[in-house]
Amino acid sequence: MDKIEVLGLVAACLTTAAFVPQVYKTWKVKSAKEISLTMYTVFFIGVILWLVYGLLIDSLPVVLANGITGMLIVLMLLMKMRYK
């Protein structure tokens, strides 16, 4: 794996892991009034398309990163609907 590929993987890890503290914060405060439902809905559709793209170009990092991000976004959407 060359250095550029490693850089891309680190970037993917960060933009995926970033959602963990937001999921934790929302779960902790049990409120999601300030969270945009539109943002997470559009982001979710985008992530699903990234996932299909990753499968089509046979890119495990793209599939993995977006698979995990997708699950975190689903948690945010569920909490947004539950906590309002």
Add this chain to the structure above:
Amino acid sequence: MDKIEVLGLVAACLTTAAFVPQVYKTWKVKSAKEISLTMYTVFFIGVILWLVYGLLIDSLPVVLANGITGMLIVLMLLMKMRYK
């Protein structure tokens, strides 16, 4: 441009555009208590790495998408610091 490339571009547009409604919502409610500073900080670092990655692999879509996302994330960080 083949269909797979178009799919990737649509995915990039969606995951970038997704932040617009969150920026708008936070600006409108003038409160960011429920917004995770850690999420946006980690996401920002990830986006900067994606930008460098895009420059290194000469990918205009990656550079453009992450350049615009980076600016939207900066707006979120500024509002998070201002509105608390």
